[in-house]
Amino acid sequence: MEIVLTLVIVLIVAWFVSAPLRRSESQARAAETDLEDPAIAEAEARKEAKYREIRDAELDRRQGKLSEADWKRQDAELRREAVEILKRLDRLRGRQSTNPPS
């Protein structure tokens, strides 16, 4: 009984693990399109981090850690950096829409 059970497990594991290798061309292409573009992912991560920085700076100002002048300077710099990231994201997304993954 244990041997039969073991064989069944071996077969299930082999079938499950080898499933991606048995994909058709169209299934393989569909799987590729599901994937996140690393450059876009990186830009998204930097965008989120930049938004967090902007939020933190505002909280720091409200708590009196930053003077109004320091905050304005920092906020302007952070927004400039955020704008650059958004522009890069637009470029990458534009490039992605004109060059879909093969």
Place this chain on the structure above:
Amino acid sequence: MITLGAACLILALLVALYGAVAALVGTRGDRRFADSARRATYAFAGLLTICVVVIEVAFARTDLSLRVVADHSSTTTPGFYKLTAMWSSQEGSLLLWAWVLSLTSSAVLFATRHKHREIAPWATAVLMGLGAFFTGLMLFDANPFARLDPAPAEGLGLNPLLRHPAMAIHPPMLYSGYVFFSIPFAFAIGALITRRLDASWIRATRRFALIAWLLLGVGILLGARWSYSELGWGGYWGWDPVENASLMPWLVGTAFLHSVMVQERRGILRVWNVSLVCGTFALALLGTFLVRSGILESIHAFGASTVGGPLLALITIVVIGSAALIVSRLDDLRSTKRVESLASREAVFLVNNLLLVGLAAVIFWGTFFPLIAELFTGERASLAAPWFNRFTTPLAILLVLFTGIGPLLAWRRVSFGGLKRLLGIPTLVGLAAAVALFALTDARSEPLALIMFSLAAFTLAALAQEFWRGTVAQRALSGGSYPRALLTLFGRNRRRYGGYVVHAGLATLLVAVAASSSFQTSRDLRLRPGQSATVDDYQVTYKRPTAVIEPAEQRLTFGSVLAVQKDGRPYATLRPSRNYYAGMGGQGGSGPVRSFFEGEATSEVGRKTTVGGDFWTAMQPDLARLDPVINTADRRLSRIARRVPAGDAQAGRQLGFLQGLAIRAIEQRYLKDPPPANFRVNVNPLVSWIWVGGAIAVLGGLVAIWPAPEARRRRVSDVYAARLARELGRA
């Protein structure tokens, strides 16, 4: 079922090896192999789950045909401890390690299945490589499915020291902590190989690193609590090599968690971060090695074994491989940006890195010095607690200081005026605490403790100021009551304010450590019933002995009732005791009664806990007076045993009954003519605040880990996106 479990273990190794190879093929861009490798990880987890279930069922049934069960359990082991006995063994704990690795690997690969197309296959290869290593180690060196033929009639039982709830969950917590650090390590290796050295790999694994840090911290606290409650020496931290081995990755992991925040925001400290995560994981492996190799003597160690060599080889590969990768990627890792100002949070985090790594380095040297000395001199030296305390205390004091300064500062820079404003009140509080303690207490007799208390006061005041200012700012923004504003503040800034709670917990813990170690009173007393002694302001009177036999657990307990008075008034009644167990590793040749007293014994401490501290006592009765009774019983039982035919179960049961009668006679003798007992009495100021501080830190960690609801994240992002879109329009 055992055959099924053994087969699944072999299959798990094959699947892990396939997963590693398939992942490497997948790194060349063939998505099918990358996905197949990910599925292999899931299958690896499923197979090891079957192995764990089979082993646990064997323990629950006390299947003594399995060596691991026969060596670590018995028919008389309580049910709960039968299930936890698995990880008291080398084999079972390796299985636990591999199983937790398989589950966490599956979780992270599932979470990143559509992401990190370049890094994820390399991470999968690393994780499956580790999985194959630990599975191979089990199969070739410590197989949990090794059989005994014939199976013995009874098992050796669980080490009595491990029959404690804290010990039941302490190993899984520690191993989980070690294993969870493999996730950021694997992704860091992937990031280094692919040169994708931005913060995206950190984002993918940050939560795993936090969970690892939290679990390891809880495991360390549980171990300290167990030591304090069970080992009878009165301490919670002995700078034991295995204790140190768990603290080192926790310290370096703490540095990593802080330092990655700087990389996420500023893109700097990237060399630090990959080095810290590789170092943390290497130290986690080192902790695993120390427990299993027998290379250092420790109450925690499994003893000498053959797994030490392969583990050392793995550590060497990890250290050299990581170092080589980091050096080869230095140009990619270096950032053009710098820390802009010393008065900034980034600068404090950098100092923090240096202090935490420095602490870990000191502890590393102190732990391995005996080995290094033995290599050169042939003699094993050792460094005890005073050495560790001398070098770690100043670093811990500085750490507390920066734990307070860091939260006060803003990112990038704070003006001089701002600095004065922020530091003013906490500094005054710290100074006031120093003056008050100096003038009104005997803290001045311990200068380092006084400094620690003052800096902790500064830190707690700084954190309170942060909570107050944040609440006021939030209330100005959203209105409502102060408590509601505080909750909103926490909800919108979980990482920041959860971190502050952790800081508060750690400051509290370090104050308690300083107080309980610097101002502890410890005395060893020898008392007969009716005798008294004085310890500090307390009078301790040994009223009467107690004795209990617990047949189900094969345990004999000799105890005492102590009446404690303070300043002439009743303070506490304490009942310390000592437990003796049948057949727990007594010396070869010990008689059946003597074996009770020569094997592993445990202490139940008597303790009165107050906010101000503990009055703690452990006892050890002087059993010399019982020797004639024990020897006589052993002689008689041995004479009877020689006449009992081998394999005669009924005769064996009757012999056991006679042994029980002999133990009962000794119990009665102990009560009628009690021998003197040795008592260790400790007065430990503020010691319970160690556990309170630890619990606060854990709570803060949970707040920091808890994800913000997706809708709120999107709302916040959308608000900024809209504002920035206006900027884009003007740009």
